[in-house]
Amino acid sequence: MSLIVQKYGGTSVGSPERIENVAGKAAAFRAQGHDVVVVVSAMSGETNRLVALAGAIDDQPDSRELDVLLSTGEQVTIALLAMALKKRGVAARSFTGGQVHIRTDSAHNKARIVDIDKQRVSAALAAGEVVVVAGFQGVDDSGNITTLGRGGSDTTAVALAAALSADECQIYTDVDGVYTTDPRVVPEARRLDRITFEEMLEMASLGSKVLQIRAVEFAGKYDVPLRVLSSFEEGEGTLITYEEEGMEQALISGIAFNRDEAKLTVLGVPDHPGVAHRILGPVGAANIEVDMIIQNVGADGTTDFTFTVHRNDFVRAREVLDSVAAELGARQVDGDDKIVKVSLVGVGMRSHAGIASRMFEILADEGINIRMISTSEIKVSVVIDEKYLELGVRALHTGFELAQEAGTNI
């Protein structure tokens, strides 16, 4: 017998019928003798309905009151799910975030969990009840209702699993696991049985949208085994854990990509100390987040400075740069918002050289020009023209034999 925390998102609880389906799944685990905690989101569409109500009152609604409003969404779901469990004869009890003391800071609409008093959940589990908890919400020290921001239900589930030392935290969603890459781009993409926290973090931050980054970070920090599964299909999903000794590890776990990129280059900047700061300082001050940064020193005592931003920030960033470039005596500002980032992710890179150069070779063979390169211990990212995205991802997926279970060796 083990303790399992399950989380079901808005689509999975989007109608009374789907809530019945979730009750059936939770009841089946309970019938196997497991202790079960279920974390749920608002029914799909409900949060948008509530946001629209607030918008009808004020287009900048008060953030404290917005949390009071939005937190009702999950409260509806926990009540309905507990009803559905009890109808099946399964002892169950619902709890709001406040009722199980999910204590957060006071940053309304984007609060962070500070701690969870597990006493109430443990007592209900000890009484044989399936515990149904509202995701996405908590209370601050003054008893004000807070929300964790969209997607926060994943974080609630992981935080509960950590507090209760659960054996597994299962995230049910509308996909049946983590894939080697997006199956809409590469039809032969393969579901991974396992992936490490570090790889999952890279995949998530590089544009794979299966899990919230904060939830993965949290799970990694507290060593909570995380499993991504489908609410609608049977299957084992993908287990996210730490790398185990002696575990057969594929070189490459997957290929992530991100379409929302744009790059900016300041050309011919006189190369003095502090140039990077004088360029990026004003960009940061304008609240624009910078991703990849590259600086090449030229022969003539000037340097070319390139970085990427979210495509939505492209125009604003360019305006900032134009005035910065003038101050610095730079030659020119260039920009391109038709680029994408493609990344290979895999902990196997730690012990195998040559992966980056194999990647560049595969892309070169397809005639794809690489605009920028950035590497970390477990990933290699390249920026390429947007039009080459699908071609490049497919070539890499084939070249590294990701459709095969064993992965590739070089």
Next chain:
Amino acid sequence: MSLIVQKYGGTSVGSPERIENVAGKAAAFRAQGHDVVVVVSAMSGETNRLVALAGAIDDQPDSRELDVLLSTGEQVTIALLAMALKKRGVAARSFTGGQVHIRTDSAHNKARIVDIDKQRVSAALAAGEVVVVAGFQGVDDSGNITTLGRGGSDTTAVALAAALSADECQIYTDVDGVYTTDPRVVPEARRLDRITFEEMLEMASLGSKVLQIRAVEFAGKYDVPLRVLSSFEEGEGTLITYEEEGMEQALISGIAFNRDEAKLTVLGVPDHPGVAHRILGPVGAANIEVDMIIQNVGADGTTDFTFTVHRNDFVRAREVLDSVAAELGARQVDGDDKIVKVSLVGVGMRSHAGIASRMFEILADEGINIRMISTSEIKVSVVIDEKYLELGVRALHTGFELAQEAGTNI
């Protein structure tokens, strides 16, 4: 400067526009320097929507979870109203029933308020905030969410007013006060400026639907001046207080009536001690509520026993009586579900004889046969055939000159 508790029902907060209207009213009182506490119901239609969701899961949904579900209705309203106040620059803060510690017993769906910890509301008022409280809900000693049953928001408002020693509790609704009788039956019915708690209780329990009985009882018990006003029209409404010394009191305050009545008679019951109990015991055991009860002793050592029930219980009550009558050796069971109850209410009856006989005279002049009579210190009720309802009520309204401000003298 005084402390005012205002309560707005579901129709009054039925849309964002109407919530803005409520915010305007509350803000106006605040601008006059009053401390203001606003209690709100769920937006009209919302409770029914939530009940339908529960019904889609289980036609007998768990009562604890139903309260978790239904309490979200008022929570939506408090958030929207607080937003609307803040948008107007009025300091405001919303509270759920749990947040202001409206402590109830654990009778889910029909809980009773045990006490209110006024500390949190007082602190917010002291900070200059308009306090917005969710009606209809509370928490029990274990922190479970409870609801007071439909209409419970009136009770919340009165209980808060009592706890805070408010100067007035204003109940905003879709009518502009308490009338001498239903204006749909008697167009010249007049709004009363004042009415006593006792009269209001009789009016409410006799079928006048302006206020919940429990709220009036509560207000009377804690001597909270209660005012019924319209959310949509200006006006002073009707003030409900204790009778004041020297106050010019009309003989009759109003005429209440109830269409949902049925009567049953057991004829020719051998008249032994305990007969009433042997007849009404099984009726009560079948969970049927009995209203008026009349027993006439006949000359032949038998008695006729008549009582009224809600029309919905008529068939079941008759079945119970048929078997009881056989056991008792009664001659026959008669029934009529086409009857109504009409009542005159007025504290003036205490000091004036002859009101009942004047009532019977007026009805006799219209050829209306009286089937049953029941009196209390401040009311006279008669049961008449349903077809005479409008005729009887109009004749009494005219006969007692209720359309005139001063009322009648006999």
